[in-house]
Amino acid sequence: MNITLKVWRQKGPNSLGAMETHKMTEVSGDMSFLEMMDVLNDRLVREGKEPFAFDHDCREGICGTCSMFINGEAHGPGRNVTTCQLHMRSFKDGETIHVEPWRSAAFPVIKDLTVDRSSFDRIIQAGGYVSVNTSGDTQDANSIPIPKHDADEAFDSATCIGCGACVATCKNSSAMLFVSAKVSQLSLLPQGKTESSERVLRMVDQMDIEGFGNCTNTGACEVECPKGISLTNIARMNREFLSSTLTSK
Amino acid sequence: MLDSKIPEGPLAEKWSKHKDNIRLVNPANKRHIDIIVVGTGLAGASAAASLAEMGYNVKSLCFQDSPRRAHSIAAQGGINASKNYQNDGDSVYRLFYDTVKGGDYRSREANVHRLAEVSGSIIDQCVAQGVPFAREYGGLLDNRSFGGVQVSRTFYAKGQTGQQLLLGAYSALSRQISKGKVEMLNRHEMMDVVKIDGKARGIIARNLITGEIERHSAHAVVLCTGGYGNAFYLSTNAMGSNASAVWRAHKKGSFFANPCFTQIHPTCIPVSGHYQSKLTLMSESLRNDGRIWVPKSKSDVEAIRNGSKKAIDLKEDERDYYLERRYPAFGNLVPRDVASRAAKERCDAGYGVNKTGQAVYLDFASAFERYGKTEVLTQGIENPTHEQIINLGREVVKSKYGNLFDMYKQITDDNPYETPMMIYPAVHYTMGGLWVDYNLMTTVPGLFAAGEANFSDHGANRLGASALMQGLADGYFVLPYTIGDYLADDIRTGKIPTNSPEFDEAEKQVKDEISALINNNGDTPVDDFHRRLGLIMWNKCGMARNEKHLKEAIVEIQELRKEFYAKVRVSGSADDFNPELEKATRLADFLELGEAMCLDALTRSESCGGHFRDESQTEDGEALRDDENFTFVSAWEYTGAPSEAKLHKEPLVYDNIELKQRSYK
Amino acid sequence: MSKTGILKSSLSKKYAMAFTGLFLCLFLVGHLLGNLQLFASGPEGQSAFNEYAEFMTTNPLIKVMSYLTYASILFHVLDGFVLTLNNRKARPVKYVVEKGKLNSSWASRNMALLGTILLVFIVTHMNNFWYVMHFGEIPMVDGLKDLHTITLAFFNPQINSLAAVMTLLYVFAMISMGFHLNHGFQSAFQSLGLNHPKYTPVIKFAGTAFSVIVPAGFASLPIYLFLIQS
The missing domain is CATH 3.10.20.30 (Beta-grasp domain)
Structure with missing residues (x-):
């Protein structure tokens, strides 16, 4: 053709x-x-x-x-x-x-068509991890059972490939879908739950510093996301940020 | 003389004793030691994170725009570990044994055993990092089985295990970056190793955005730059995957081990046209439930090719499930090299089912039925129709491999739920790599290699779900300890200056090469040469090799290399973001490495694992090893040109395993 | 902990939009219920409406509520303005081709425009009635300010030459409000993190119903008053 x-x-x-x-x-x-x-x-x-x-x-x-x-x-x-x-x-x-x-x-x-997405890296660096050392001397992998449903949901959030389509699509250039996917993944798992409160505050801070726009819930990101990351992640992050700001010392 | 530095003592105690005895660097001194880690895949990211966590100053480089994009991300099926959660008799020894056997007895016992020993810790570590592995309803980890083994020891996260593991390692790396312990250089490509007094003391790198040539010094350099499958142009590797770092290291004195050991993966989507830029893998896990077949009769093959018959029109007895026929014990789950060759054998015999004659079917119909019947029982449906059963079965298969089926449909426009998939082998992994000793150090002191970039663990064929295991084992649990043994001598060295003549010279050489390419007055795009190299490699150094073809290939590659330097056109400038230039410098190295691969394949006149020599096969066409003459690692020393490389042999000693003709029948 | 602080964070701005928006939804319900009394005709209707108007302007509790409403409107507007400015800044170079309609509703992409229309309407509307009630010259009936007559007269083409235009303006404003609410109602719940696979569909349905019923209720009044008097 x-x-x-x-x-x-x-x-x-x-x-x-x-x-x-x-x-x-x-x-x-x-x-x-x-x-x-x-x-x-x-x-x-x-x-x-x-x-x-x-x-x-x-x-x-x-x-x-x-x-x-x-x-x-x-x-x-x-x-x-x-x-x-x-x-x-x-x-x-x-x-x-x-x-x-x-x-x-x-x-x-x-x-041309190449852009710099290192802002995403900096958001992850701000807190998109579990603070555990890589010694391997952690507890046995099966010592904490995780309900299959939670594990599956965490996996769905974790499938984000960090391409930035959500930002590109959003009329406000908001990175909420990307950030919330990582926040969700880690807060759904007991291993990440421990520091979920600090994590969401730090990651949202970094997101704001990078100059992304605000989420106005148009839902375009979810539609265009190549991995189908759901808007429920954003809601979860909204919830966690709210409770974290209200309870943080 | 090659010293592999394998510790003395019984196999099972070698690693723990070695760890107890190697020298350490105390925390205060680690702060004064710099390490460069090139590459941010599973091995690189985990090594950089672990080394930084131990207190070293780490500089990490990746050519991609983010460390999270390294090609480990594309691994689908899973990661092996001898946890024996399934209570099916798995153990460290069994994982060790399977890996050595799967590698067709061409790997080092001590390295493989160490790999099996630390495999369990990898799973613990990853779960602690928040890697969302698949779980059963009881909340415990699920396993699946993979080719070449008879236990279920593969941990997985749907068809995206590599992604999840890499993101875990990336998060550990990100944590160290945020602490300032790792300086991350995205979009930086290593161009050369700098050696001072015989030791690796730094690298020359190119900032891919500005084109600037940079000097970075360190007390040790770790290469975690992956494999060289892209020498074949078409492979399941990423477009950017390249061998330049290891090849440059080779030219600076690191021996290259077993370059001819390449893995051809049996289940990839067949080539569709000349514009094809890469091949896509369909996870080996599909062979758990899919059955591979071609028609029994050539007339059916003809009918399928001209469209008058479809796969589903053929009755059971008109199909040749050739893997089940030839290898009843392992069936569709034979190791990759065996499955690939069997597909090639059928297609060469004229039974290929697509227009090019290079495809076989991977059929899930019986899995739909089997799962559907179980579902019917669990859901308590009485008198189900056949259609109901199939639909329920499809749902089960969808939950297991949904993303792979979607990907297949996206690429081929065929619905694999309705019609069998078409697959064909494609280049996937390279078992060969830089020669390393037990400490993962190459023959250049201070230069280390981990992950796919080294050669150590997989012998002549890698088992499925073992690449992820090796990458993380090297990065998290092996290299961070063994590197201390070397660095213990460097606590008083102080910062390595970058204004030495060695740096000057290395930088000048890189700049000269680049300007020669940019200013070359040719007319042919880089990819053109890469495609031609790929074709030579695939046809003459691919799934089956012989002396005549290999000799021809060596000459053809030499000629192609000459033509490349005479006719290539690299547009754009050297001081700018220039993907064409990146491709050109990488291809220049592939054009040499390709020849080294052919030379190695020519020298190893036995068949073993993924390396199949037509001259060396059993009566029924299986790979025939020649243990008497070839139980060694070929370690090549560069002496000025690929064709003049000098062969060193590291004998492989098997104290714990009896060498046998591999049989999966 | 938070570098940007609760008030400056992008998420907090969203919470403010959501809270004020939902509060204004409550206000709309009250306002609509009161206004529906205009459907009652005759002297009883007149005095009932005037009593309601008197109550609404003098009751201390209602006064507090009304100040809250003013504050909400003001905050909603200012916050919306800041958010819109931020969002514009987040994409300095626009796309040559952008097809938002393929992935999002028109209303969700045009909340600022719809909000601006509503702001203009609110100013006009308050000038027409609220100002007259509070500060204008207004006839007295039974000791009460006769807002009822003023309202009827406003939509009476015999008395007010602009009645037809005003009716159209009011209806247009209510349509805009419908779109604004259609996105805003459920969006507020999402912003506050109130999302649940079971309840979110209910909220979405309620939001759609709200965004149709409330504006339709409001719009019916000027239409009714205009029609019965022309």
Whole structure:
């Protein structure tokens, strides 16, 4: 099939960007979106032009590296997929496809479609862990039974891949879904419960410092999240933050 | 002379005695010692976190935009540990034995036993970190079984075990970063090792955003940079997975062990077109419930290929469940190398079921029925229809492998609940790697390698769910202790300056290489060469190898390398974020490593594990080892060119296990 | 502990929005119940409404409540304003193509716009009645200020030439309020963390019902008064 691409070109963090148009022919429906971008880049190199810089790594939907805003949606039109798992059969012959980087003050553009998401790392560093040493001399793994339901729910929250689609999608660039998923995972498990109160305060603080916007409960993040992380995580974090601020000394 | 430094004493006491006897660095001195850890996968993140926690100053590098993205994240099925929670007779010894046997008797007994000993602690550690492993209704941990073993010892978190374990290690690393004990350098790629007075004393790294070439010094350097499967271009590795760090270390004096030992994973989604950039794995855990087959008759194969018949149209007796037929004891759960070769054998014989003839079926129909029948009983449904049973069974399978089925559908546009999956083997893991001694140190003093980057534990074939085990064992429980033995000499060294001539020279060399690539007046994109290298490797150094092909491959790779330097075009600039340049420097190393792999495969004229030489097979086509001549580790020393590498042999001594022809029948 | 503090944290701003919003919902119920008396016609209706108006402006408890309401409105507006400014700042460069409608409701994306419309309406509405009741010249009937007549006259096209426009404005404002409530009601519960697989669907249903019934009730009054008098 034939496709018209309009792709964001931006030289560096402080340069102005603009959309650039490229025609693609003989696109196969079995190609992933990134493979289609590979073909475009291959052509650009052969023509002596600079290819588009975009982030990608595992290409199987789990590393969370790929990050394109395609046709007005994070990771494009599919549901529960990342850009690398989005296939060209999701588009129509002759369609015009807009490709942009994630846009958020907390995710500055590095080049073209590549953004800097280290703000997410700093939020995890603020408290997204259990303060346990790695000596291995902890208690036996089976010494605390965890209700299957809690373990499953914690797992669901833990499946967040940190891609930033929630931020990219949210009209306010809010990182609540990302932060709340980690807060939820750890507070649902007895191992993480002990410090859940300090954790939520510190992580929310860091989130605010990074310049993410506020959650206005539009629910767009949940819809666009490639891993289907639920809004109940946000509610849980709201609850935990409220009780933690009221009870912290 | 290679000294593997395996401690004396009975096998089961080697590790604990060694730990008791190795030198330690006291806490006050650790503060004055710097360690660089390259890579943030399971081995790297856990090592960096543990070393920082012990008090060392750690610098951690990853080329990805965040340490959480390392490719360990993509491991699906699970992690082994000899906890024996299932009471099925598992033990440290059995895990050790299975691993040595699975590796076709080409791994070190002492290392593997140590791995089995610490395996239980890994699970304890991960649970304590908040890793949400799958649990049973009683709240205790669940297990599943994996290929090559007869117990259920695999702990898992749906089909995302690697992700959960990596996020656990990442959280431990993040904790140390927040304490200032680890300096994290995202989007930094190691370009070379710097050696001073024969010891590794730092690295040259490239800041991938600014292009700046940086000097980092340390008292020891730890490489946890994963495997080199991307030498094949198409593999289940991530696009960025590369061998540059280990190859550069090799060129600086670290011996490279068993480079030809690559694992071809039997259950991957087949190639769909020439634009294909990577292959996707379907977890081995699927072989717990899926049955692998091809049609018995060629006419059915034809009919399926031209679309006049579908898989589900074939009756039971028209199907050849070839693994169950050939290996009744292990059936669909034979080790990976065996399953892969069996698939290749059928496809080469003309029974492949897709258009390219390179695919077999992985069928869940009988699992649907089996689970459905159990569900019917537990739910107390009377006189269920067949459809009801199947639907209930589908639900059970969905709860176990839902994400894998979704992924399959996403990629192929086929619904695996309705029709069998099509799978074909693909390059997945490399057992070879930098040669390390018992302390995980390479032949360059102060340069360590852990995880997939070293060679030590898996012999000629890795069992499923053992890579995660090894990565975390090395990072959490082995390296943090053994590194002290080396660093004990460095407590008075003081900070290593980066303005020495050695750093000058290493930096200059890196800069020269980069500018040569950038300024090369070629016209061909990097990927073009990578694809061609991949094709040579896959066809001539893949699932089956022979002398003729390997010799051809070596010449072809040498020619391709020449052509690469003559014709490659690397667009953009060196002082900027430039993914093309990253690919080019990595490919330059693969183009040398590929040759080393072929040379090693040529030298090892026996078959063992994942390394299958056509010249060395049993009457019924199984891998035939030559223990008399090849019970050793091939450790290659770089002497100026891949083809001139010098072979050193580390004899493998089996005091506790009797060497047998592996049989899964 | 918290570096940004309870009052400055982004979540606390959300709690404030939720609390004030829910309080204003309560106010709406009271206000609507009182206003529905306008459906009663004749002198009884007139005196009952005027007594209600007198009660609402003089009872000390109601006075406290009314100050709380003013404060809530003010806080809701200011907080909303700050949040909106923050949120704009969080995305300095806009998308060229953005298809929010594929993942969220129109109302949820336009709360600030809807809120602004409501603010304009509240000012107009208070100017029309509240100001007249408190500070304007107003005829007395049976010793009570005759707000009833004032109200009827306001929507009487024979007396007020702008009655039709005002009726339309009121109805438009109530539609806006419906959308605002449709998102705001259940959103407040989410912001406060009151989320439960069993009860959240109930809350969502209640929110939808509230956002239809209350604005419809309010809107019915100007329409009724306008129609019976024209």
